[in-house]
Amino acid sequence: MTSSDPRPSNTKGTNSGRRTALVWLSVIAGGLATAVAGVPIVGYLVAPLRRSNRDEWMDLGPVEKFIVGKTQIVDLLSPLREPWDGDTGRLAAYVRRATSEDFQVFAINCTHLGCPVSWFPDSGLFLCPCHGGVYYADGARASGPPPRGLYKYSNRIRNGRLEALVGHLPTLHDTPKEG
Amino acid sequence: MNSQSPIPDPLIFMPRWLNNVWQWIDFRMGLRDALVPLMQHPTPRGARWWYVFGSATLTLFLSQIVTGICLALVYVPSADQAYETLQYLNYSASLGWFIRALHNCSASGMIIMLALHMTQVFLMGAFKYPREMTWLVGVVLLLCTLAMCFSGQVLRWDQDAYWTVGVSAAMAGRVPVVGPSMVHMLLGGETIGGQTLSRFFALHVFIVPGALIFFLILHLYLVLKHGISAPPVTGQPVDPKTYAAEYEAELKRGEPFFPLAVARDAIFSSLTVIVVCGIAAWLGPQGPGEPPDPTLIQATPRPDWYFLPLFALLALSPPELEVVAIFGVPAIAIGVLVLVPFVAGKGERSPRRRPVAVLSVLMIYLVVGVLGWVGYLSPWSPDMFAWSGTPVPVRMIEGLSPRELAGAAVFQNKTCRNCHALDGAGGKRGPDLTSVATRLTHDELIRQVIQGGGLMPAFGDQLSPAEVEAMVSFLETLKPRGQPPAESPVASDR
Numbered sequence: 179m180t181s182s183d184p185r186p187s188n189t190k191g192t193n194s195g196r197r198t199a200l201v202w203l204s205v206i207a208g209g210l211a212t213a214v215a216g217v218p219i220v221g222y223l224v225a226p227l228r229r230s231n232r233d234e235w236m237d238l239g240p241v242e243k244f245i246v247g248k249t250q251i252v253d254l255l256s257p258l259r260e261p262w263d264g265d266t267g268r269l270a271a272y273v274r275r276a277t278s279e280d281f282q283v284f285a286i287n288c289t290h291l292g293c294p295v296s297w298f299p300d301s302g303l304f305l306c307p308c309h310g311g312v313y314y315a316d317g318a319r320a321s322g323p324p325p326r327g328l329y330k331y332s333n334r335i336r337n338g339r340l341e342a343l344v345g346h347l348p349t350l351h352d353t354p355k356e357g
Numbered sequence: 358m359n360s361q362s363p364i365p366d367p368l369i370f371m372p373r374w375l376n377n378v379w380q381w382i383d384f385r386m387g388l389r390d391a392l393v394p395l396m397q398h399p400t401p402r403g404a405r406w407w408y409v410f411g412s413a414t415l416t417l418f419l420s421q422i423v424t425g426i427c428l429a430l431v432y433v434p435s436a437d438q439a440y441e442t443l444q445y446l447n448y449s450a451s452l453g454w455f456i457r458a459l460h461n462c463s464a465s466g467m468i469i470m471l472a473l474h475m476t477q478v479f480l481m482g483a484f485k486y487p488r489e490m491t492w493l494v495g496v497v498l499l500l501c502t503l504a505m506c507f508s509g510q511v512l513r514w515d516q517d518a519y520w521t522v523g524v525s526a527a528m529a530g531r532v533p534v535v536g537p538s539m540v541h542m543l544l545g546g547e548t549i550g551g552q553t554l555s556r557f558f559a560l561h562v563f564i565v566p567g568a569l570i571f572f573l574i575l576h577l578y579l580v581l582k583h584g585i586s587a588p589p590v591t592g593q594p595v596d597p598k599t600y601a602a603e604y605e606a607e608l609k610r611g612e613p614f615f616p617l618a619v620a621r622d623a624i625f626s627s628l629t630v631i632v633v634c635g636i637a638a639w640l641g642p643q644g645p646g647e648p649p650d651p652t653l654i655q656a657t658p659r660p661d662w663y664f665l666p667l668f669a670l671l672a673l674s675p676p677e678l679e680v681v682a683i684f685g686v687p688a689i690a691i692g693v694l695v696l697v698p699f700v701a702g703k704g705e706r707s708p709r710r711r712p713v714a715v716l717s718v719l720m721i722y723l724v725v726g727v728l729g730w731v732g733y734l735s736p737w738s739p740d741m742f743a744w745s746g747t748p749v750p751v752r753m754i755e756g757l758s759p760r761e762l763a764g765a766a767v768f769q770n771k772t773c774r775n776c777h778a779l780d781g782a783g784g785k786r787g788p789d790l791t792s793v794a795t796r797l798t799h800d801e802l803i804r805q806v807i808q809g810g811g812l813m814p815a816f817g818d819q820l821s822p823a824e825v826e827a828m829v830s831f832l833e834t835l836k837p838r839g840q841p842p843a844e845s846p847v848a849s850d851r
Contacts, residue, residue: 264437292527320814346547349530
């Protein structure tokens, strides 16, 4: 370092207007570039936040497959699956045929923290392996930490086949509680 | 400042042409100017083996980068192929099993070294003035490491990983109002699928390592800037007004960083690598377990061992406090760590004069250890196969009447063993019933079975009256020989 003050000497006057304009221009250009690139990038990143209900009616099988008074597990493909999902694109649901017309379709996810519940036909109970939540055969909460009964999928019968409205992973606040 | 380097200048041994090449590079890069002052910089005496844990953590992190790159040469982060590529690494890729094992063991080792490093820094007061910022950056590094561990576990895309993501989503989903949005951000959509795995891959390979390396460089810069702290001396508290002069005096008595201080770091880090490699070769790779298929209902997801204490804490929380516990406990823990240099930034450094600090560390290790052990045992989980896989102990059915035997069969078939143990075998969710007849009377047993209560469901609808009577008659035989059965307290009228 040879000079005592390395900063350029402050020249007020003819050049200060141009300097101010350049500084402002850099701020505006920078802001514009950030917006032009940033808005679509941020839009891409927060896209999952936009809630879209893309559940679909999926076929669970002919009505005759389901025995009156029994609960059976059904495997199906998720309507929300992508081509590269592999096994994770599958879904399971419990179908209970209480009477010949009365069907209930339960999600396998425990309402406590989502672990898959197992059906024990001899005792008529759903048991969750994670924290011991228990549900009765009709899906009502029996004991343990779950805050509500099992999540139910809407179901209907079309052309002699049972269908259920499935897709999204059921969690506590985005699955309606049935009255 | 001690400028006598104990190692002779290697340049005098080099042939002239090599010397010229070296001079050309060094003049343009300024390597000697940058590195020699660092190597010769004094470090306080007495800065002995307690200080090696930070560099051991760094060494294991470098091991993670190297093994991670090796894994990335084969692993495909696609939900339909990740499992197959993991199997390929385990069984087909040459020494792939060892790379997977080393990556897993280095992760565990890094957590252990990190804990030791944090404990040592805390107990020796090295976070106090002027190194508070170093501590704060260290807290960020801790969070980054935990994020790497969590996302890495998901990349081992098996049943545990699938349900870990599911449980995490369910936890997020319990937050009112914003829960569903958090779920969608975590999953990359409305369901667990390919986008979920890709998301965690981007986190594990790009986002968190980038942040981690940035904060690591910051951490090392701060360590260099403020120097290695001297070992604490009882009766010599940290006072910002006098610290700079005290530290300068300490450095005058110091030894150069290279080679002795570095030697201790190098020896311990090398030992760490050798031990971790040995454990990895012995234990082998972890998993993958069953394929990540949600239609495989028989799943018992568990996090990796370093998350077991948090897992146990959440399992043991009362239901009303669950959402608070899920988000509050980590937030409070991080808050406490961040506050440490502000609450205790000055004053005594020696642990002999800091009973609160020492007791806090002991308590934390005790609580975390106990929670981890309980998380490993997880007694709150029913034993899903006990009803068919764990028969009634033979001694308990010897000499039973036919009705009592039928009752024992009912007891098994109605999955009671999944929650109740007999002679210690069976589920631990409910009480062991080996001597239940000494505690509950006939009527109390009937009531308990039919109506349930507490953690037990009501079995009234699942059992016929005959089955109830048979099972209760079996339960009434469950007492030590010679001990009287339970009796209701009734005024004797004899």
